[in-house]
Amino acid sequence: MSSQPIKNSGRLNPAEIYHLDKLLDYVPGSIVSRTLIQSKAGTVTLFSFGDGQSLSEHTAPYDALVQVLDGETVLTIDGKPIAVKAGETVLMPANIPHAVNSVASSKMLLTMIRGTAE
DSSP: OOOSOOOSTTOOOTTOOOOGGGSSOOOTTOEEEEEEEEETTEEEEEEEEOTTOEEEEEOOSSOEEEEEEESEEEEEETTEEEEEETTOEEEEOTTSOEEEEESSSEEEEEEEEOSOOO
16 A cells, blocks of 8 residues: 555645555444545545435435445335445446445445446
């Protein structure tokens, strides 16, 4: 892992190696997020969810890729619950309601692409 301090408000330094699952700690009873990349093209955000924490149903105008790095979470996409474990990835399509419920403490990487598939 990089020995250099991370600059730019939590974003990653270029040309450095990172272990994503170690960039955020768990905080019991809380959801913690850290934006790693933010640009006009999209964002990459790391989340840690304390046991039982959730994000209520909402929509986003862009496709988002969820990669679970640690633990287990249930994504509900268009009313369908999907149990996702460490090492698994799910696409959440644009403009479709979705929610996140942490079954156990979990960490996930959310990549949001600000554009449409052609």
